[in-house]
Amino acid sequence: MGTESIAVREARDADMDAVAGIYGYHVRHGVASFEYDPPNATELRRRRDEVHARGLPYVVAERDSHLLGFAYASPFRLRPAYRYTVEDSVYVHPDSVREGIGRRLLQSVIDGCEAAGRRRLVAVIGGADERSIAFHRKCGFEDAGRLEGAGWKHDRWLDLALMQRALGAGTSTPPG
Numbered sequence: 001m002g003t004e005s006i007a008v009r010e011a012r013d014a015d016m017d018a019v020a021g022i023y024g025y026h027v028r029h030g031v032a033s034f035e036y037d038p039p040n041a042t043e044l045r046r047r048r049d050e051v052h053a054r055g056l057p058y059v060v061a062e063r064d065s066h067l068l069g070f071a072y073a074s075p076f077r078l079r080p081a082y083r084y085t086v087e088d089s090v091y092v093h094p095d096s097v098r099e100g101i102g103r104r105l106l107q108s109v110i111d112g113c114e115a116a117g118r119r120r121l122v123a124v125i126g127g128a129d130e131r132s133i134a135f136h137r138k139c140g141f142e143d144a145g146r147l148e149g150a151g152w153k154h155d156r157w158l159d160l161a162l163m164q165r166a167l168g169a170g171t172s173t174p175p176g
Contacts, residue, residue, distance in 0.1 A: 006101060008108045011048055011060045011070060016041040018067035019048075019060065022093050031127030031158050032091070034151045048072070056086060057112030061101045068096045071105035073113050076122050084119040084175050106139050114168045117176060121165050126151065128161040141165045 011019065024038030039047075051058045051072050058072035069092035076085040088109050092101050113121055123141055125132045133143075141163040149157040 006061050006063050006068065006104055008059050008061050008104050011058045011072075013045060015060050015067055015070070016045045016048065019070050020044050022067070022069060022091050025094055026091050029094075031129065031153060032125070032132065034126055034153060034158070036153065050074075055116045056118075057109050057116075059105060059108045059112070061092075061105050068093050068099075069101045069105055071102075071109045073109050073118070073121070076120075084117070085122060086113055086118050086120070087122045087124055102135060103139060106135075110139075110165075110167065118167050119170055119175060121167050123161075123163040125161040125163065126158060128159040133161050133163065136163045136165075139165070 020038065020041040023033070023044065027033050027035045027038040048058045051074055054075065056073040058070070060070045061068045069090070071088065071090040073086040073088055076082050076087045088106060090102050090106050090109070092099075092105075110121060121141075122144070123132075123136045125136070128146060142165065144162040144164045146162065147160040150160040151158045
């Protein structure tokens with residue numbers, strides 16, 4: 001199916017059960033998240049509200065009223081000097097990978113972050129997953145480093161790949 005039938009919009013309260021299902025799958029079976037226990041919809045709603053309170057995007061993709069994935073931006077670090085740098089998170093339903101959904105979600109996050117005046121978007125890729133690295137490269141990210149053995153999950157040490165891309169004017173001008 002083409003991506004033209006996919007709608008990307010801001011997440012609503014009613015979406016959070018489906019978001020919890022998608023995220024829960026990735027927590028239990030993947031290495032993108034370093035959480036061990038999937039949070040419930042109430043906790044994910046609280047996290048979404050925190051993202052929105054910071055003026056950042058938290059979006060979902062849906063087709064025919066079925067939630068296919070979600071993505072959001074969050075602060076990279078909380079100290080004031082980092083306020084123009086944000087981190088992306090993108091999760092797609094396991095039955096919908098490789099359909100262009102992640103790209104649509106990430107582009108919406110990029111657009112929302114630029115509109116919010118952010119200047120740098122960072123990807124912190126759990127397990128240094130090669131598919132996620134390739135995906136981010138296609139979306140304009142560049143390699144920024146690697147942290148070896150940064151986490152322990154699924155009975156093994158996991159690396160983190162770090163990637164980044166400029167937003168808006170990037171670092172060519174002072175922030176507005």
